Amino acid sequence: MVIGKGLISSVFSNYIDSEDILIFASGVSDSNETRISEFNRELELVRLSLSKYPTMLFVYFSTYSIDHICLNSRPYTKHKLNIENLIQENSSNYLICRLSNIVGAGGNSSNIFNYIVDGIKNQKPINVWANASRSILGLDELKSILTHIIDAEERNKVITIASGTSYKLPDLISRIEIHFGKVFTGTYLDKGGDSNININSIKKYLDLLDADFSINYIDNLLNKYYPCL
Numbered sequence: 001m002v003i004g005k006g007l008i009s010s011v012f013s014n015y016i017d018s019e020d021i022l023i024f025a026s027g028v029s030d031s032n033e034t035r036i037s038e039f040n041r042e043l044e045l046v047r048l049s050l051s052k053y054p055t056m057l058f059v060y061f062s063t064y065s066i067d068h069i070c071l072n073s074r075p076y077t078k079h080k081l082n083i084e085n086l087i088q089e090n091s092s093n094y095l096i097c098r099l100s101n102i103v104g105a106g107g108n109s110s111n112i113f114n115y116i117v118d119g120i121k122n123q124k125p126i127n128v129w130a131n132a133s134r135s136i137l138g139l140d141e142l143k144s145i146l147t148h149i150i151d152a153e154e155r156n157k158v159i160t161i162a163s164g165t166s167y168k169l170p171d172l173i174s175r176i177e178i179h180f181g182k183v184f185t186g187t188y189l190d191k192g193g194d195s196n197i198n199i200n201s202i203k204k205y206l207d208l209l210d211a212d213f214s215i216n217y218i219d220n221l222l223n224k225y226y227p228c229l
Contacts, residue, residue: 001057003049007107008061011143021150022056024049027083031065039079046083050090057155058094059146060087064135064160066098068195073177084158093155100162100197104139107223113172117226120176123185125160128173129190132192133166138221141209148205157201164199164206165213172218179222 002009002016004025012023027042050058062080065071072078087094103113112134119126145161169192173184199206211217 001053003045006140007104007139008102011104011139012146020056021059022049022053023059025061027061030081030110031071031074032110033079034075034110039075039082040081043083045085050087054091055093057150058087058091059150060084060094060096062096062098064100064162064195064197067160067197070102070120071190073081093146095149095155095182096158098158098160099142100135100137100160102137102139102142103221103225112169113221115182116169116173117176119186120173120182120184121180121226123182127189128169128184128186128189129192130170130190132155133168133195134172135162135166135195135197136172136211136218136221137161137163138217140225141211144209145202145205148208149185149202160197160199161202162197162199163211163213163217164197165217166195166197167215167218171215175215175218176222177219179219179226186192 001018002012002023002025006025006029008024009023012025015021015023024046026045028038060083062084063077065077066081066148084096087096101112107114108116113136115126116128118124142161149159177184
């Protein structure tokens with residue numbers, strides 16, 4: 001079963017008819033969200049789903065920003081941690097996946113990658129943290145990693161899913177500028193810090209991808225999901 005209609009739910013459509021696995025992808029996706037009504041909407045839907053399908057593996061998408069010192073004080077991040085606690089207290093069959101920044105065809109406009117792409121492509125005066133770095137992972141890589149985790153019958157864990165590589169935002173901007181043939185017209189703010197992510201728990205699954213997560217990976221994602229028309 002899949003609950004949700006967004007970017008992430010679309011790539012897990014193969015679980016729609018599953019009677020054993022519930023992919024919950026209907027949560028708050030905007031990391032800048034502050035509305036209590038939106039947080040409560042997700043909270044109640046999680047409670048209802050856990051109650052209605054108590055024996056199914058409950059797969060929930062949280063955020064790696066919980067472990068990010070520059071981001072974990074946000075209302076969104078605190079909300080995600082609250083949901084994690086709710087699931088752990090009320091389910092005996094779950095996987096909580098703390099995701100890095102996921103890139104695909106579409107998705108939330110507030111996603112840092114989409115935000116920068118939109119700013120450069122449409123010459124918008126956006127603000128970017130000059131000292132920040134972010135971990136970026138493609139939608140297909142997310143699907144592959146999580147499928148391996150589910151098939152390996154890992155259960156009742158909080159697992160961070162990321163590439164293990166973080167990219168400085170100015171470096172991301174440089175690759176996006178080249179891709180679209182346009183110059184960044186925004187402002188660099190003297191803010192941010194490194195994002196160090198522990199991926200030891202999924203390293204064996206990352207190795208199966210045989211992926212190159214150098215800066216060339218960003219070029220590959222741009223060519224795949226953001227074609228120059």
